[in-house]
Amino acid sequence: MFARRIAVIGSGYVGLTTGACLASLGHHVVCADIDAAKVDRLRAGEVGILEPGLTELVVEGMAAGRLEFVVGAREAVARPDAPPVEVVFLCVPTPMGAGGAADLTAVQAVAGEVRHLLPSGCVVVNKSTVPVGTAEATRKLLNRRDVAVVSNPEFLREGSAVHDFLNPDRIVVGSDQQDAAERVAALYSRLGAPAVLTDAASAEMVKYAANAFLAMKLSYVNALAELCDLLGADVADVTEGMGYDRRIGQAFLSPGPGWGGSCLPKDTNAMVQVAAAAGRELPLVSASIATNNRQRELMVDKVRDAVGTLDGTRIGLLGLTFKAGTDDLRDSPALDVAAMLRAEGAELMAYDPGCPVAVPGVTDAVTVVDDPALAAKDAAVLVVLTEWPEFRTLDWSALAGLVAQRVVVDTRNLLDPDVLRRAGFSWIGVGRR
Template sequence: MFARRIAVIGSGYVGLTTGACLASLGHRVVCADVDEAKVERLRRGVVDILEPGLPELVVENQAAGRLEFVLGARDAVAGRDGEPVEVVFLCVPTPMGEGGAADLTAVRAVATEIRQLLPAGCVVVNKSTVPVGTAEATRKLLKRRDIAVVSNPEFLREGSAVHDFLHPDRIVVGSDAQDAAERVAALYSRLGAPTVLTDAASAEMVKYAANCFLAMKLSYVNALAELCDVLGADVADVTEGMGHDRRIGQAFLQPGPGWGGSCLPKDTNALVQVAAAAGIELPLVTASIATNERQRHIVVDKIADAVGGDLAGKRLGLLGLTFKAGTDDLRDSPALAVARLLRDGGAELTAYDPGCPAAVPGVTDCVTVADEPLRAAKDADALVVLTEWPEFRSLDWGAVAGALAGRVVVDCRNLLDPDVLRRAGISWVGVGRR
């Protein structure tokens, strides 16, 4: 494999993981960001996001001279030591904009800024999740016939992003310039993963299609859990029976308080908007979004039932605020969405999350953030599990029982062992479980 000179624009979650992992594969990578303080921290090897293995990769590859950090996109594409950059990855935010469509402001701004600085023959890669047609729009915006644009969507799960990058299920590369697609695919050759080479529009569609399918699967299992509650079936047994079917599989069959995070909410809404613009309806996706919103209210009703039917004046301890375990990401967290509904119902909330050790102004204002789980449980009428952190299973449940005013745990993730709690004198309420 030939080592390439690579620029990564944007050193957030996707950009930093991409840059550090590409450097670990032997490429020379420069990562850029507009946040001067962040760039200085990264130069010192300080990684702000909670992602196993990422800080070590950053430090190791900086020491080896394969990874560096600069302020601003212009410096990143300028080249180093007289060697021009060969591939530029755009890893900038594409948040949900007005009406649910993806906001491509950052993509357009970076493309405009660097278009005259790119060396001839360079390849620009859209790594961010973008709507179908963005590669073509980027190519037109660059106004450079000597620059190819490639779509190379990421499939990184927060909490296992480094592992996912280095052990991918597949690599998808799309471009209307076949040679450019092959050059980008070659960057990953050491990984030995199945590679899908296609056109740019199809590559862009793959990411939305995959995430929306996963969202539909999660909404489906949450609807099944509600039905199991009514009919007296056990959703754990139901999903086990389903999951052994190779056509279905075990993944994404765990009920909970709804799905969230930085990807699924914006990607489902974006695909609906893209389809609407093309005159197509996607009722399965829109129903999944509605089911997800409803799930949060179902969970709140379950919690209210556990404390006597009325949340007003009740003190609740919450275990979990992040959208999933293994990350410190609070974006579109279903745990926080449930917390806000509980607060609106009049409950007083104290929460503990290993990934969120202190309050985040403007984000966690609906709760008091505790620094350890017993503080969340103290004098609570009920304890509510909202994020599936494995360490919650091994809490001292005898001590928790002693701290609680009402000895009931509402386990919205079906994470805990009901027998362990019962032996500690605590009533356990699950989702879709007998």
């Protein structure tokens, strides 16, 4: 494998993981960010993201001289004291904009900033999740016939991003210039993963299509769980029976309070908007979004049924992040449920291993505590909202002596009902008998 000189614009979740992992594969990588204080922290080996293995890769990359951090895109792509970059990854935010469409402001701004600085023959790679047609729009914005544009979507799961990058199911690379696609695919050659080389539009569609399918699968199993509650069936047995079918598989068959995070809500809404712009509807995806929104309400119903009235009731929440293993609160179903409980007058104490302190403007509906015992004290009900493994090994007998009522609503079906019952708790799951 030939080592390449790579610039990564954006040192957030995707950019930092991409840069550190590419450096670990032997490439020389310069990561840029507009936040000077953040760059200083990264240079000191301080990674402000809860992601297993990422800090170690950053420190190792810098120690080996293969990973650098600079302020600003210009410094990354046009350093007079360094050889020219060969590949530029755009890893900037593409949040949900008005109407659900992806906001491409950051992509457009960076492309406009560096277009006259890019060395001839380099490749610009859209790594961020972007709508179909963004590669073509980027190519027009750059207006450089000597610079190719490639789509190379990421498939990273928070909490296992480093593992996912270094052990991918596939590498998807799309470009209307075959040689550019092959150059980008070659960056990953040491990983030994199958490469899907296609046109840019198809590569862009792959990411949306995959995430929308996973969202539909999750919404489907949540709808099944509701039906199991009504009919007296057990969703755990139902999904086990389904999962052994190789056409279905075991993954994404766990019910919960709904899907969230930085990808699925944004990508499903963006896909609906892409279809609308093409004059079509995607009723399956739209129904999945509606089912997901309703799932939050069903979890509130479970809590209300468990305690009677919510107004003035003290409730202990276990979990705030959108999933275990991360400190990410973006579009967290736990926060949505908390906001609904608070709107009905509940007093909320919340504990989350990944969020030990309050985040102003984000966790305002709850009082964040750093000990599960504080969340449990005098609570009429404990509500599990995030599937942290640590919650299984809490001292439930001790917690039983702190709560006002021994009731647990487990929206993740995480806990062992027998363990809870031996500690004196009533356990209420989702779709479970």
